Amino acid sequence: MSEHLDPGYAAASASRRGTPRGGKDIAMLVLGAVLVGCVFGIALSQVFDTSGGESRQDTLDRVRDAESRAAELDSTRQDLSAQVDRARDDALRNDDRGTALLTDLRALEVAAGADSxxxxxxxxxxxxxxxxxxxxxxxxxxxxxxxxxxxxxxxxxxxxxxxxxxxxxxxxxxxxxxxxxxxxxxxxxxxxxxxxxxxxxxxxxxxxxxxxxxxxxxxxxxxxxxxxxxxxxxxxxxxxxxxxxxxxxxxxxxxxxxxxxxx
The missing domain is CATH 3.30.70.1880 (Protein of unknown function DUF881)
Structure with a gap:
């Protein structure tokens, strides 16, 4: 009655105790997979951030170019407006009726804020x-x-x-x-x-x-x-x-x- 286990079961149990467990290896494998995933995730986020930064920079460049173009067009408009005003003045100041009309136009321009x-x-x-x-x-x-x-x-x-x-x-x-x-x-x-x-x-x-x-x-x-x-x-x-x-x-x-x- 001192033998509670069959000899075959006892031998198998002893064999299992002699074999090292794989739990630690599995944990290390899982940890390694997590680390690799983190590395890939960080790299991917940096790629997206870089592309987003380039897009924002491109947008800023386009805005600056548009502002410069708008300033050039405004300068051209002012020059053309001055030429038109001079031609108008030359055409109207030759007679009394034109002079009176020119005076009225200037008064209207001042009232509308079109001229300084x-x-x-x-x-x-x-x-x-x-x-x-x-x-x-x-x-x-x-x-x-x-x-x-x-x-x-x-x-x-x-x-x-x-x-x-x-x-x-x-x-x-x-x-x-x-x-x-x-x-x-x-x-x-x-x-x-x-x-x-x-x-x-x-x-x-x-x-x-x-x-x-x-x-x-x-x-x-x-x-x-x-x-x-x-x-x-x-x-x-x-x-x-x-x-x-x-x-x-x-x-x-x-x-x-x-x-x-x-x-």
């Missing part, structure tokens, strides 16, 4: 309040929820009041205000004709300085900005000048509309 304008006028400056020396000082009220104390409607009110006061041409930080031009805020940026402008905002108005100052000083815009200056420490000042200039407005795309003959 020079002359006397006033400059209205609006600026953000100075940063407080003590950031914990709560004595100065905060206007609105953004970091800008000067809002787009402030500049809109100033520009509209200057038009009503008799301005012939207006620019905000060298951006001409004409038909279709908007003044708005996008986040913390102030945009005039979709171009960013920065504090201090300089509003240049061409016209009679005496009339502009007299009319603007009693306008709602002046009272509004004066009140904001006292309440929020916004910079606000007006100054007359004998010689000012504003640039032409940006060129707009010409669109046409037609009607079908059957209608």
């Amino acid at each position: 304008a020079t002359g006397p006028g006033i400059v209205v400056t609006v600026a953000e309040p100075p940063a407080p020396s003590d950031l914990s000082d709560v004595s100065v009220p905060v206007r609105g929820s953004s970091d800008s104390a000067v809002l787009d409607r402030d500049l809109q009110t100033v520009v509209n009041s200057l038009w009503v006061s008799g301005a012939e041409a207006i620019a905000v930080d060298d951006v001409r205000v004409g038909p279709g031009v908007t003044i708005r805020q996008a986040g913390g940026a102030m945009l005039v004709d979709n171009r960013p402008v920065f504090s201090p905002y300089t509003v240049t108005a061409i016209g009679s300085p005496t009339r502009l100052e007299a009319q603007f000083s009693v306008s709602d815009a002046y009272l509004r900005m004066a009140g904001l200056a006292q309440l929020y420490r916004i910079g606000f000042a007006t100054e007359a000048s004998d010689s000012l200039s504003v640039p032409p407005a940006a060129v707009r795309a010409v669109t046409t509309a037609g009607q079908d003959e059957g209608r």
Whole structure:
């Protein structure tokens, strides 16, 4: 009864104990396969990143080329426009009727912002309040929820009041205000004709300085900005000048509309 196993089973068990197990070898094989897979994965991702980087660089190059081409075309357009203007002036200034027509055309060009304008006028400056020396000082009220104390409607009110006061041409930080031009805020940026402008905002108005100052000083815009200056420490000042200039407005795309003959 001392023999609990058949002798054949005992011999087979002893043979298995003498043979080394393959578990460790299998684990090493699996680990090696994982490492090889990682290497191939990293290499493949680098290939994709390189190709993506090349595509982005190609796109940037095309954008720069397009910008350069656009600048060249704009320069050519300006030269051709100047030639057309000179030919028009030569053709119209030969008689009284042509001279009168040329005067009207120039007035319309100035009103539309198609040409630069020079002359006397006033400059209205609006600026953000100075940063407080003590950031914990709560004595100065905060206007609105953004970091800008000067809002787009402030500049809109100033520009509209200057038009009503008799301005012939207006620019905000060298951006001409004409038909279709908007003044708005996008986040913390102030945009005039979709171009960013920065504090201090300089509003240049061409016209009679005496009339502009007299009319603007009693306008709602002046009272509004004066009140904001006292309440929020916004910079606000007006100054007359004998010689000012504003640039032409940006060129707009010409669109046409037609009607079908059957209608």
